[in-house]
Amino acid sequence: MAQGWNWQGFADYLVNPYILQGAITTLWLTLASIAGGLVLGGALALARLSSRLWLHAPAHFYIWVFRGTPLLVQLIIIYTGLPQLGLKLSVVESALLGLILNEAAYLAEVIRGGIQGVPAGQVNAARAVGLSASQSMRFVVMPQAMRLIVPTLGNSINGLLKTTSVTSVISMEELLRRTQVLIQEKFMVLELFVVAALYYLLMTTAWDFVQRRIERHYGRAYRTSSAAAAPATDAGALASR
Numbered sequence: 605m606a607q608g609w610n611w612q613g614f615a616d617y618l619v620n621p622y623i624l625q626g627a628i629t630t631l632w633l634t635l636a637s638i639a640g641g642l643v644l645g646g647a648l649a650l651a652r653l654s655s656r657l658w659l660h661a662p663a664h665f666y667i668w669v670f671r672g673t674p675l676l677v678q679l680i681i682i683y684t685g686l687p688q689l690g691l692k693l694s695v696v697e698s699a700l701l702g703l704i705l706n707e708a709a710y711l712a713e714v715i716r717g718g719i720q721g722v723p724a725g726q727v728n729a730a731r732a733v734g735l736s737a738s739q740s741m742r743f744v745v746m747p748q749a750m751r752l753i754v755p756t757l758g759n760s761i762n763g764l765l766k767t768t769s770v771t772s773v774i775s776m777e778e779l780l781r782r783t784q785v786l787i788q789e790k791f792m793v794l795e796l797f798v799v800a801a802l803y804y805l806l807m808t809t810a811w812d813f814v815q816r817r818i819e820r821h822y823g824r825a826y827r828t829s830s831a832a833a834a835p836a837t838d839a840g841a842l843a844s845r
Contacts, residue, residue: 610795620786626783633776638707641707646711652664663712679699682698695777699778702771714757715749719746722745755819761815779803783800
């Protein structure tokens with residue numbers, strides 16, 4: 605006879621320290637992967653925008669490879685393939701490296717799209733007043749590009765919170781892996797998977813709240829600058845009549 609739903613077991617594992625530690629691991633793994641992915645992705649985006657072939661071509665090839673192959677395959681190659689080349693990595697190191705390399709390929713395109721979304725006239729105006737290329741990027745382009753980058757970046761973080769579960773295949777002790785270990789011991793399959801799902805839902809919901817606040821911040825800055833520019837434009841139009 606099939607075992608029925610165990611409410612007591614479900615309630616106990618909702619606050620189980622072993623599961624909670626897995627959720628914490630998922631959180632720091634996500635944060636570390638996004639941080640590393642942003643650094644590498646930013647460099648790749650700038651390389652993709654470069655007119656120099658020796659920068660543009662390798663960056664394009666990297667993005668093509670890592671966006672075109674499954675993260676699961678990449679993790680297995682890193683964890684089992686690199687030791688054959690003499691580079692032995694721990695489970696944590698392999699998981700972090702795989703997630704960072706994969707995420708960087710996607711974030712590079714997000715950053716590149718945000719930068720290209722800034723009108724060329726803004727860059728020309730910055731150079732006209734004497735700003736260098738790096739200063740133009742820092743003070744003119746990126747503040748405007750962030751309004752375009754932040755929503756997609758936020759969605760990437762939301763997705764990465766769930767994607768970290770793939771690292772369970774190399775025995776990374778994150779939320780899904782610890783859930784699977786308990787299932788093998790307690791045989792409460794549905795109860796434990798529902799507990800894991802609720803943890804993922806809680807983390808993504810909390811991030812959605814943070815993401816909306818960040819988007820409002822950048823949206824408010826854009827609306828303020830637009831409102832400030834509008835009277836000047838109107839005054840110029842009147843003066844020209």
